[in-house]
Amino acid sequence: MKRMKRSTLLAVLAAALVLVAGAFWLLRGKPAATPEKKPEAAARPSLTVTVAKPENSELSVTLAANGNVAAWQEASIGSESTGLKLAEVRVNVGDVVKKGQVLATFSAESVQADVAQAKASLAEARATAADATGTAARARTLQATGAMSQQQINQYQTAEQTAKARVEAAEAVLAAQQVRGRNTQVLAPDDGVISARTATVGSVVSAGTELFRMVRQGRLEWRAEVTSSELGRIAVGTPAVITSASGATVSGKVRSIAPTVDPQTRNALVYVDIPNVLQNTGLKAGMFARGDFQLGRTSALTVPQASVVPRDGFNYLLLLQPDNRVAQLKVETGRRVGDRVEITTALPGDARVVVQGAGFLNDGDLVRVVETPAAAAKPAAEAAAK
Incomplete structure (x- = not known):
């Protein structure tokens, strides 16, 4: 039995060797495989750019206007x-200046002399009136006795009334x-x-x-010219920001709106109060200024x-596509606040616009996108907060 097992094992090993040798010779006889062709070189990006997503922001609604700066009320002091x-x-x-403050003085010598003379005349008139009153009183006591005629009594009473009238006239002269x-x-x-100021020391002036x-209460006003079609958007109390030619800005509020419109220009005047004329050194009465009425805030x-890339008189955005190529889109712009611009044209919901390098790209260019420092720091900040 042992001899039979050994002979069987040897037969199996011999068959295995034959199979291995046959496979070796078959593989050796095949032609060598041709080397694989290398893929063509990938297209190179034309520029490295940064991208950003459009954002919804709260922007103020304004109405621009021009007008003159003038005194609220100007008092003439004479x-x-x-x-x-x-x-x-x-x-x-x-x-x-304050109300009642002395602004100028005139020489008072002649006036003081006239006052003294009027006082003396009044004293004389009072003395004469006292004498006439006494004489008339005595005459009236003799009226019943018949010792004095009625004509004489009437003369004394008339003299009394005349003396009193002279006293009143002298008092009026003194008051003047x-x-x-x-x-x-x-x-x-x-x-x-x-x-x-036109007052000059030494001059003799007439009444x-x-x-x-004087600018009363130190208040100025901006008289803005607003077209009749836009006038209905403004109400009393609407805030406004006035900008002078030098660039100084001042805040004010609408005090009143003119009830009529100029038939020539079709504009109406809107009066905006500018308080604290001394603090607002950038605005002076007589200046021409522009301003904006703050009508509210809306989402944009x-x-x-x-x-935003201006080309040929139009504005364009370069939208990043999934294959890292850019597509040029013509858009309409609106309000500008800081470094943000309103886009009134509808954009795709997942739109990403090229920011840095947008002005150097054309439609269809391939780009390489890098993260901005702010965008890269945002996920890290969110992770730290969690």
Whole structure:
């Protein structure tokens, strides 16, 4: 039995060797495999760019207008005395004054002399009136006795009434001279800022001559010209931002709207209060200024300003495609706030616009996208917050 097992094992091993040798010779006889062709070189990106997604932002709705800056109310301060010499001028242009403050004074010597004379005349009239009153009283006591005629009694009573009238006239003259004395001081009629001065020391002015002009309460106003079609969008209390020629900006509010429209220009005036004229050094009465009425806020689709490419008088966005090529899209732009621009044209929901390098690309260009530092830091910040 052992011999039979050995012979069987040897036969199996011999068969296996024959099979291996046959396979070797078969493989050796096949022609060598041809080497695989290498793929063509991949297309190279033309530019490395950054991309961003459009965002919904809250933007203010404004209405632009132009107009002049003027004083809210300008008071003319003049002289009420005639023939007096101006002795002192206490204020100059730009000075802030309070109501009742002395702005200038006139020489008061002649007025004081007239006041003294009026007082003396009044004293004389009162003495004469007292004597006439006593005489008339004595005459009336003798009326019943018949010792004095009725004609004489009437004369004494008439003299009494005449003397009293002279007293009243003397009092009126004295009051007028005292008013002249008070008018030797020019007083401010209200709080405000002196805007003009014509008063000169030593000059003799007549009544009604203007000496100063004053911006009442230091308030200016912007008289904006608004077209009749846009007038309905503005109401009293609407805030506005006024910008002067120098670039200074001042905030104000609509005080009133003119009830009529100019038939020539079809524009209406809107009066915007500008308080604190001294603090708003960038605006002066007589300036021409532009401004914007703040009408509210609305939601808008915005993109970075660098992604908007102006070409041939139109604006374009370069949208990144799945194959890393860009597609040029003509768009309409709207409001601009900071570095964001409103896009009024509908964009795809998953749109990504090229930001950095957009101006150097054409439709169909292949690009390589890199993450911006802000975009790369955002997922890390979110992960840290979690």
